[in-house]
Amino acid sequence: xxxxxxxxxxxxxxxxxxxxxxxxxxxxxxxxxxxxxxxxxxxxxxxxxxxxxxxxxxxxxxxxxxxxxxxxxxxxxxxxxxxxxxxxxxxxxxxxxxxxxxxxxxxxxxxxxxxxxxxxxxxxxxxxxxxxxxxxxxxxxxxxxxxxxxxxxxxxxxxxxxxxxxxxxxxxxxxxxxxxxxxxxxxxxxxxxxxxxxxxxxxxxxxxxxxxxxxxxxxxxxxxxxxxxxxxxxxxxxxxxxxxxxxxxxxxxxxxxxxxxxxxxxxxxxxxxxxxxxxxxxxxxxxxxxxxxxxxxxxxxxxxxxxxxxxxxxxxxxxxxxxxxxxxxxxxxxxxxxxxxxxxxxxxxxxxxxxxxxxxxxxxxxxxxxxxxxxxxxxxxxxxxxxxxxxxxxxxxxxxxxxxxxxxxxxxxxxxxxxxxxxxxxxxxxxxxxxxxxxxxxxxxxxxxxxxxxxxxxxxxxxx
Numbered sequence: 111x112x113x114x115x116x117x118x119x120x121x122x123x124x125x126x127x128x129x130x131x132x133x134x135x136x137x138x139x140x141x142x143x144x145x146x147x148x149x150x151x152x153x154x155x156x157x158x159x160x161x162x163x164x165x166x167x168x169x170x171x172x173x174x175x176x177x178x179x180x181x182x183x184x185x186x187x188x189x190x191x192x193x194x195x196x197x198x199x200x201x202x203x204x205x206x207x208x209x210x211x212x213x214x215x216x217x218x219x220x221x222x223x224x225x226x227x228x229x230x231x232x233x234x235x236x237x238x239x240x241x242x243x244x245x246x247x248x249x250x251x252x253x254x255x256x257x258x259x260x261x262x263x264x265x266x267x268x269x270x271x272x273x274x275x276x277x278x279x280x281x282x283x284x285x286x287x288x289x290x291x292x293x294x295x296x297x298x299x300x301x302x303x304x305x306x307x308x309x310x311x312x313x314x315x316x317x318x319x320x321x322x323x324x325x326x327x328x329x330x331x332x333x334x335x336x337x338x339x340x341x342x343x344x345x346x347x348x349x350x351x352x353x354x355x356x357x358x359x360x361x362x363x364x365x366x367x368x369x370x371x372x373x374x375x376x377x378x379x380x381x382x383x384x385x386x387x388x389x390x391x392x393x394x395x396x397x398x399x400x401x402x403x404x405x406x407x408x409x410x411x412x413x414x415x416x417x418x419x420x421x422x423x424x425x426x427x428x429x430x431x432x433x434x435x436x437x438x439x440x441x442x443x444x445x446x447x448x449x450x451x452x453x454x455x456x457x458x459x460x461x462x463x464x465x466x467x468x469x470x471x472x473x474x475x476x477x478x479x480x481x482x483x484x485x486x487x488x489x490x491x492x493x494x495x496x497x498x499x500x501x502x503x504x505x506x507x508x509x510x511x512x513x514x515x516x517x518x519x520x521x522x523x524x525x526x527x528x529x530x531x532x533x534x535x536x537x538x539x540x541x542x543x544x545x546x547x548x549x550x551x552x553x554x555x556x557x558x559x560x561x562x563x564x565x566x567x568x569x570x571x572x573x574x
């Protein structure tokens with residue numbers, strides 16, 4: 111790999127290359143993890159030059175090695191009484207600044223490399239939130255799509271029967287992610303409570319009547335929009351009247367649309383694994399309510415939108431294309447909110463060609479390294495995931511605080527705290543980028559700012 115985000119630095123560059131070779135040798139066939147580590151390490155070169163103690167104490171070697179990797183069998187019965195077996199994971203990456211915190215993902219694509227990348231990203235994202243949380247991630251290759259409620263419950267109970275040995279309100283606090291919503295969190299929490307005989311804040315994203323927080327379902331989508339607002343402020347601009355393209359149609363995408371409407375923007379796309387819809391009239395509140403019912407209650411496909419709303423067009427996925435036509439829709443703002451690496455180099459070129467001036471990432475690492483390089487080189491407003499989508503884990507942190515105090519804050523209070531955290535994250539990234547000689551490069555700013563807090567804590571705690 112060549113440097114994509116910062117110029118090479120003598121001495122430090124060799125150290126970073128050496129660490130990357132170690133990471134690849136220790137973690138073969140895990141490209142997503144390699145990508146996440148490279149993106150961070152490449153940005154850290156200016157900080158490593160300024161802080162030689164990090165190299166001396168081998169902080170990079172330590173921060174790229176998980177503190178604990180858990181992998182286990184998850185047996186369960188389907189509705190026909192037939193035994194099924196899945197694989198469960200929990201990556202406890204780094205606890206230097208607080209207990210492990212990060213979601214659980216249920217999807218057939220889940221494997222060790224994807225969860226390591228997510229856990230690694232989570233360390234720096236959580237550091238940026240200003241809250242005392244370490245980084246972790248977990249999940250299973252179980253696919254909840256098409257399963258009955260009883261099948262999902264039996265899987266979740268089996269999964270938690272093993273996971274409960276390793277987590278706790280002061281140790282590791284999982285949350286939801288792809289495939290894990292309120293239903294799954296409820297089943298997981300119920301099993302933990304039964305096995306441990308305790309009612310504690312061990313999971314976040316819970317329903318309100320069992321210790322959940324208001325705004326938690328909305329938080330990631332709201333946060334990515336708040337981050338976009340802060341980026342626009344630096345250019346003396348607002349979201350009013352801006353056309354916005356959004357990928358995905360799940361939780362993050364839905365509440366991104368909702369908050370965009372609050373700021374007077376015009377969201378025009380949504381997608382799922384079958385394809386995407388483009389609505390030239392914009393997705394208004396009535397249409398959004400219909401999408402929420404489609405996806406959250408009826409569990410339908412986004413192509414039904416084009417049947418219901420006649421002016422909308424549905425474009426099915428074409429596996430022969432090496433780009434996603436969604437990212438060729440003309441717009442000022444883009445909110446990738448589906449999954450990792452959904453924007454490749456060709457997609458990024460198409461976005462820039464069709465007028466995109468702002469990208470705020472709602473998904474985890476949705477842009478490839480080549481796409482990130484194009485955004486940074488073009489000097490557009492680019493909010494990387496570890497900063498722009500930190501609203502979800504920030505509100506999980508607020509849920510942990512409420513659980514610890516046995517209190518429930520109002521919707522307005524949680525939203526205000528979330529908004530202030532996002533403002534603080536943007537300010538930290540923006541000022542750090544300027545301090546290290548690359549003003550406006552929020553990728554560099556986010557990585558250095560997130561890293562410094564964790565690395566300094568690791569130095570203070572000794573070789574552990």
